[in-house]
Amino acid sequence: MFEHPTRRGVLTGALAFTAWATIPKIAVAAGPRDPRLVVVVLRGALDGIAAVAPVGDPHYAALREEFAFPTSGPDVGTRLDDFFVLNSRLPTVAELYGKGEALFVHAAHSPYRERSHFDGQDVLENGTTSPIHHRDGWLGRAIAMLPGDSTIASHGAFAAASSTPLLMRGASNVVTYLPAGLPAASDDTRARLLSMYEHTDPVLAGILASGLELEKVTGSESEVQMEVDAGMMGMEVGGRDRQIVSAATAAGRAMALDDGPRVGFLDMVGFDTHRGQRVIDGQLGNTLSGLDTALLALRNALGDTWRDTVVAVITEFGRTVRMNGSWGTDHGTATVAMLLGGAVKGGRVIADWPGLAENALYEGRDLAPTTDLRAVLKGALRDHMGFDLGPLGTTVFPDTADVRPLDGLIRS
Amino acid sequence: MRPRELTAVTRFGLGPKPGDIAALAGDPVGYVREQCFRPNSALITGPDLPDSDTIRNDFVRLQGTFREARLSLKKRGSDEDARDDFQSAAKERNLAGRNIQAAEIGARYAHGLATDDPFVERLVLFWANHFAVHRLKSPVMRFVTGAFEREAIRPYVLANFSDMLAATTTHPAMLHYLDNDGSVAADSALGRRRKSRVNENLARELLELHTLGVDGGYTQADVIAVAHVLAGWNSGMSAKKRSAFQKTWHAFGPRTILGKTYRESGKRQIKAVLADLAQAPATARHISRKLARHFVGDNPPPALVDALTKSYLASGGDLREVTLTLVESDAAWSGDAVKAVPPYDFIVAAGRAMRLNKLPPHFVMVSARDLAQEIWGPPSPAGWPDDDGAFLGGDALLERVDFTRAVSQRFGRDVDPRQLARQLFGDALDPFVAEAVARAEDRNQAMVLLLMSPAFQRR
Secondary structure, eight states, rough: OOOOOOOHHHHHHHHHSSSSHHOOOOOSSSSSOOEEEEEETTTTTHHHHHHHTTTTTHHHHHHHHGSSOOOSSSTTOOEEEOEEEETTTTTHHHHHHHOOOOEEEEEEEOOOOSSSSHHHHHHHHHOOOOOOOOOHHHHHHHHHSOOOTSSHHHHHHEEOOSSOOGGGBSOOEEEEOOOOOOOOOOOOHHHHHHHHHHOOOOOHHHHHHHHHHHHHOOOHHHHHHHHHHHEEEEEEEEOOHHHHHHHHHHHHHHHSSTOOOSSEEEEOOOOOSSSSSSSSSSSSHHHHHOOOOOOOOOOHHHHGGGGEEEEEEEOOOOSSSSSSSTTTOBBSSOEEEEETTTOOSSSEEEEEEOSSGGGGGGGTTTTTOOOHHHHHHHHHHHHHOOOOOOEEEEEEEETTTOOOOOOOOOOO | OOOOOHHHHHTTTTTTTHHHHHHHHHHHHHHHHHTTTTTTGGGGOOTTTOOOOHHHHHHHHHHHHHHHHHHHHTTTTTTTHHHHHHHHHHHHHHHHHHHHHHHHHHHHHHHHHHOOOOOHHHHHHHHHTTTOTTTTOOOHEEEHHHHHHIIGGGTTSSSSSHHHHHHHHHHHHHHHHOOOOOOOTTTHHHHHHHHOOOOOOOHHHHHISSSTTSSSSHHHHHHHHHHHHHHBOOOSSSSOOOBBOGGGOOOSEEETTTTTEEEOOOOHHHHHHHHHHHOOOHHHHHHHHHHHHTTTTOOOHHHHOOOOHHHHHHHHHBBBHHHHHHTOOOHHHOSOOSOOHHHHHHHHHHHHHOOOOOOHHHHHHHHHTTTOOOOOOOTTOOSSSSSSTOOOOOHHHHHHHHHHHHHHHHHOTOOOOOHHHHHHHHHGGOOHHHHHHHHSSSSSHHHHHHHHHHHBBBO
């Protein structure tokens, strides 16, 4: 057998599939900022009052008993203000908060009021009030509404997932990426496969072409892996966190490029803490720690682009304010949302705090919902990404003209 | 129009073995239908596959030793012997868990390769996903997940749904996975001594995922009532021997669920509740919709879903009747191949095509993980997504290319891909695939192209 010359060059010329490969590199859009938006969906329902604990609420300590946040000792969290404390397993987020690059919205909620994860996540992603809608998602519709040659639409969207997530469905140009570990087949084999698909199955041809283009942007798996290792600077990244950290690194690398995607998606599981949630050393603490590492990797990979970035971290609903008999919590209602990034006017907790008194709880068990998540997302989409308010209240989040966006979330 | 022979071995199978398509020519529907009368082909047995009672006894012993060693290490922190004891107890327990998993995964995969009733195995995979559990949730799950599928799924895929529901709900794996271990009613004997509360997780998923469906008309009060019916049922997978139903954790008394009051006591109460849930029209509809979606596509013809529901209700939940209604429906055989073949099914199909009779369990496990479908490791209790395009993103497809390269390079050396393509697909072989395979630069590349061809990717 003899060596074939690499076909990568041939592929690059022949497969003008995703837009960012074909658009000549031009200077970034006029204006002070070329914005990036990453949405991180935490699946399983994050316990908001364990992540950002309302230690100033007079009822908090009694409700959480031995799992109330420690006020002294090695695990004492970061004081955010005179009311809220951040979980000590989120050191990166704490550092960002100190720099004014992290903001929390507490008692935040989607319009969904039942307690099914799967429906709750569908509502969170589809941007309507009903889980029945699977055709497209709020971010997909937002992108689809832009002119094709605008900076955001033409550069496509990046999703760390095995297929397009509901959140981004509707956008025409979403590439998906999932890190894994097998050695890659040769470029020649890939080119032949693509040619075979073009003759036999155009759907598979399109999917394969998008995968090939994406790899050019993110670099090969081993390159991503090297970056993960380097970016962590010797920090131990546990096996279960590797995938999310690799995904965050790949997303950051792609989105840092001048002609890379402007919009990204990551998701993470492990927040359905019915059992052994505890507060710092249990399932929740470990999962938060993975999230924190992934956010650090994302920031490092974005490099200078971080200053133009907003990362929205959202979850389908919250959890019961009382612990159950298994040191865990069951499905609840309101929770906390985070906005992170250099473009965020952070260092603040925004909360129309409902209180934890018995009669203030939603259905006697949950943190009551007071700030509509869609108001937060609308504020970010308008002030960061430059969307007009009109369509945000009709196309993107239907029938929400009366849900006013939160003002002042973004640095001017 | 797609040849029905191809549909029979892909949509209703796990991919062809060489010669399959030629053998079933003329009666593809009959080929699938007849499999429904061989329910025993779903069963897996073997000397290294113990039942869950044996597994539980082993686990109790290992966990007991582990717990003791940990306690004495805590007491005598700096003691070398205590440390050694602890490490060897942990090692022994974890090794036992790993060995069980390897045996279970190896046996399941080998069965998928060998079976001549692949449709029955597809039913197993469908129902195992309906009653999803996660192998990696805890040390306990590493021990019992395989037994769960062998004991609570496989015997019932062509039997009555109520039997499968009873078997899954009270199996140690499900009780542990959905947190019923340690669900102690506040008003139970133990609950009155120390502060306790029921855990709602299993009750909620039982109603939402396993039976009625999210729109099935139940309320939060029903969830809580079911949680009380379930309180006390536990896996017994702990450091001490413990009965499967802990009376002191259970608050005895009537419970009202979906408007009906159950006055039975303890074990009879859970039986009665599960029996009614299995017969509920909402359950029939939920299951019929999932089944049609799984085999036909995201938008199955409403008439097909109606026919399945009717069959379910008329037969009182007889899954053979429902399955036959599906197989005998024209609608199930028409339409394009729109559903992505999930990674595990694809890995099985690759092995069947290459006439393998086994693969190293570790290779199967890691390959499935790399293709984004950890074996017995779904993203949530709802199981793996089942929409048409699930698992088929651009990057996922490239991972499949890399897998086919590895599997054919390491395990498929004696195969002639051109001949194999003909044996696998006969007249249904796409001429472009035949050409691509024939022109490949080496055998390995030819195998990659063959295994990546559309008939292996969508069904």
